Amino acid sequence: MKQQDDFEEAVAQTAIRLMELTSLNTDDTAERIVALCHRALTPLGNVAAVCVLPRFAGIARRTLDTLQAREVKVVAAVNFPNGRAPISTVESETHAAMLMGADEIDLVYPFNAHLMGDRLMGARMIAACKAKCGSRGQLTVSLETGVLADPQIIHSVCRTAIAEGASFLKPGTGRQVEGATAQAVRILLEAISERSYLVGIKAPGNVRTLEQAKTYIDMACNRFGPQWLEPGRMRLGTSSLLDDALMRLGVCP
Template sequence: MSMTDQELAQKAISLLDLTNLNDDCTPADIEALCAKAQTPYGNTAAICIWPRFIPQAKELLNGTGIKIATVVNFPAGGEDVAGVVEETKQALTDGADEIDLVVPYKCWLEGRRGYTETMVVRVREAIPAPAKLKTILETGELKDEAIIREVSDMAIEASADFIKTSTGKVKVNATPEAAEVMIEAIAQSGRSVGFKPAGGVRSLEDAGAYLAIADKYMGADWAKPETFRFGASGVLDALLAAMEGKIEQAGEGY
């Protein structure tokens, strides 16, 4: 049974990592982001922000249930394993609930696959439960579907909690084609791993397309905050507009 636009919008809000990773982000922007994450139709799953803003966000979101995600090795996906592990530990100390790690995808493309895997394993070891590791594969730079599948399998095997398409900082970010490959990898792994499309998710239609792929491989009940997130900054306005349509229609009879 298909969802109405309002049902889809409400579900997507609950799955959203509301994001501000702009280079010029300010404390005022974080205050606005934290407020926006608390919508009249339910809270977003998380916010995703630069590490330096974690303490501020933690104070603002106390008691809301909204998780704080932050990024490490971002956006370039560099090679400093020890540095990224320290970055991760500091973010957790500051109050992050989720770490979005850019894997060193250039190393993978150069044939240095063990190095890529080592970073994921070491960062994973630095993240105690219940904190989560989301691995950013940068699928728009990997390009080839076979390579996207290989990196997905590696991250899943290395015990990532989520595999995520993109940083949102390159020319090609989330695509339905990459999503198909990644969710199929999750389905075939038999592991409890989530999926996060990020970058380019701008409309209710976009959200519905990614959820339809999840439903196809994982079943209609699979996509929930523990297993599926949208990484986006602008889509919330479109989702709220869909919900406002519901409110207007409901008010016509009064």
């Protein structure tokens, strides 16, 4: 039993270190984002990042800096949640978020346009978004693999995202009915191994329990080794997971 407890504690510690706390609600307020930033600093170490809507990037960055947590990244989600915005809007969102202090951008891939036959819009949007990130900003591409569905399509989109400069691939936002699956994550990992080991991976945006987190941690570790279990290679996009991890470690959320 002691060995099992130690193992769970190790997984929980790893999960906290890789966590990207999110608040992407239409009714979000500045107060809610400030509270999210405070949650990012746990008694057992800071999480990797917070992910917010572009209009809150500035207050998130200022709050974290005030808390002397500059290492916690601010991620701004653009083209969220349905991936339907025109490229010009995505460029404006990205540019504004970076000016306000975002460190990274999370772009929802235009999956609807892709399924309607426009195979070029995705590449153009990723390239345009990457350009607005500048030299310091990292770019995540959220693919909504549950909607894209077909493994060959998912693999092709992964290759496009990597070629256009993605820093991370993410199988989905967690906001679509058709959620990402473990099989989709395997496809992403395969594409990363084929094209560029410098590209990281983010788990789906609906990871809620330590058991779910462990599934994705194990997949990345088995594929690329334990050196991948660091925030520059892997993230767990979630908020509710933090409570579960802290409880397993004996800390009241």
